[in-house]
Amino acid sequence: MTKLLYQTGFNNEHETEALPDSLPKGQFSPQKVNYQLYAEQFSSTAFTAPRASNRRSWTYRLRPSIAMGDFQPISFDKIVTAPHSTPCPPNVMRWNPLPLPTTDTHFLEGMVTIAANGDAQQHAGMAVHVYTANVGMGNMAFYNADGELLFVPQLGTMEVVTEFGKLQVAAGEILVIPRGIKFAITPIDGPIRGYICENYGTPFTLPERGPVGANGYANQRDFKYPVAWFEDNESAHRLICKFSGHFYEATLDHSPFDVVAWVGNSAPYKYALRDFNVINSVSYDHPDPSIFTVLTSPSEHEGTANIDFVIFPPRWMVAENTFRPPYYHRNVMSEFMGLIEGTYDAKEEGFLPGGMSLHNCMTPHGPEAQVFNNASNASLTPQKYENTMAFMFESRFVIAPTEFALSTPLKQKDYLRCWDGLTKHFDGSK
Numbered sequence: 001m002t003k004l005l006y007q008t009g010f011n012n013e014h015e016t017e018a019l020p021d022s023l024p025k026g027q028f029s030p031q032k033v034n035y036q037l038y039a040e041q042f043s044s045t046a047f048t049a050p051r052a053s054n055r056r057s058w059t060y061r062l063r064p065s066i067a068m069g070d071f072q073p074i075s076f077d078k079i080v081t082a083p084h085s086t087p088c089p090p091n092v093m094r095w096n097p098l099p100l101p102t103t104d105t106h107f108l109e110g111m112v113t114i115a116a117n118g119d120a121q122q123h124a125g126m127a128v129h130v131y132t133a134n135v136g137m138g139n140m141a142f143y144n145a146d147g148e149l150l151f152v153p154q155l156g157t158m159e160v161v162t163e164f165g166k167l168q169v170a171a172g173e174i175l176v177i178p179r180g181i182k183f184a185i186t187p188i189d190g191p192i193r194g195y196i197c198e199n200y201g202t203p204f205t206l207p208e209r210g211p212v213g214a215n216g217y218a219n220q221r222d223f224k225y226p227v228a229w230f231e232d233n234e235s236a237h238r239l240i241c242k243f244s245g246h247f248y249e250a251t252l253d254h255s256p257f258d259v260v261a262w263v264g265n266s267a268p269y270k271y272a273l274r275d276f277n278v279i280n281s282v283s284y285d286h287p288d289p290s291i292f293t294v295l296t297s298p299s300e301h302e303g304t305a306n307i308d309f310v311i312f313p314p315r316w317m318v319a320e321n322t323f324r325p326p327y328y329h330r331n332v333m334s335e336f337m338g339l340i341e342g343t344y345d346a347k348e349e350g351f352l353p354g355g356m357s358l359h360n361c362m363t364p365h366g367p368e369a370q371v372f373n374n375a376s377n378a379s380l381t382p383q384k385y386e387n388t389m390a391f392m393f394e395s396r397f398v399i400a401p402t403e404f405a406l407s408t409p410l411k412q413k414d415y416l417r418c419w420d421g422l423t424k425h426f427d428g429s430k
């Protein structure tokens with residue numbers, strides 16, 4: 001595996017060139033670009049979005065993106081875009097992991113939608129997909145006009161070729177591909193599996209730190225962006241896109257990965273979850289899981305995210321006189337969880353790496369019966385939670401499972417049973 005180079009710093013104005021002097025100096029759009037390249041701006045936010053949230057990059061490429069054939073409709077019917085019409089039951093739900101493919105399956109073939117909310121056309125809400133793959137996409141490239149893609153790989157390593165360069169992404173890292181960027185995925189060394197949060201809304205950004213100060217949580221320096229890479233390849237390529245919930249294909253007589261240089265703050269990036277600086281209670285009580293927010297997609301209501309991406313990483317637990325696992329709760333926000341490795345502290349059995357759970361708006365949940373009994377009687381010495389990495393996509397809208405998710409045999413029929421045994425202990429005495 002060749003080691004790739006990256007540029008670091010979340011949301012920096014990165015600049016990179018694959019050929020010397022291919023990036024224009026002092027301006028974005030000179031009359032002629034060196035090497036006779038075309039300049040093309042890529043806008044991820046409205047031109048007039050405030051400076052702090054504005055995202056755009058300039059690319060310098062062999063051909064402008066419009067040098068392509070017309071789009072024709074195609075179908076990938078396992079991939080669903082909101083709004084969808086399947087009624088959402090308020091039940092707690094949990095799924096086993098998607099099995100690994102037994103025949104050659106590329107990323108787009110191995111992807112299936114588990115749930116969705118909001119409305120892609122309104123740029124609000126999200127979808128959750130899971131994917132497996134064991135072969136590359138060949139001469140195919142994909143872009144998603146409906147939203148940004150947050151990948152949470154759970155198994156294996158993939159090489160991701162994008163217009164902005166190449167990234168290698170392994171389980172335990174995350175990858176964000178902004179809306180519209182063309183990419184292709186190749187598994188390296190065996191099959192890959194993971195989760196995707198398709199963010200129809202505002203691009204993910206880092207949460208505020210408030211009184212915590214200038215450092216901590218996910219630090220900007222740990223986010224890695226690719227360096228420019230291009231190929232001058234004139235063989236036929238297929239460009240697939242999802243636009244307004246439907247798939248289309250166009251033919252190209254060249255590779256779409258022809259960006260020789262780029263500058264800007266909108267580009268794919270990756271982040272290793274082990275770099276998260278965990279901040280937690282060192283006195284008493286169990287803080288809300290918002291302390292573990294890696295990235296947030298804000299909505300127009302301050303503090304009420306379109307999506308929060310939250311992780312539950314290895315950490316010390318030291319709180320005194322405290323019920324240390326998650327509390328029992330009902331939440332206006334809807335919670336979709338996955339497990340990357342190990343076990344999750346609220347669920348010792350049945351929530352498997354690669355599995356998923358869903359606790360929707362106001363649906364009660366919390367530790368299973370065994371965890372309650374153990375934690376209520378545990379000796380409260382400092383304890384290191386190891387071999388664990390769960391995550392949550394938390395959203396302001398009800399996360400509605402798809403027809404596939406409701407009917408697949410992967411859905412556990414007995415999930416509710418893990419709370420059996422939470423009987424009344426009250427007998428009137430203190």
Ligand SMILES: O=C(O)Cc1cc(O)ccc1O
Nearest residue numbers: 288289325326327335346365
């Ligand atoms: O439901 C869950 O397991 C996620 C969660 C964890 C936690 O520590 C507090 C609240 C919460 O929703």
Ligand SMILES: [Fe+2]
Nearest residue numbers: 329335359365
């Ligand atoms: Fe919860």
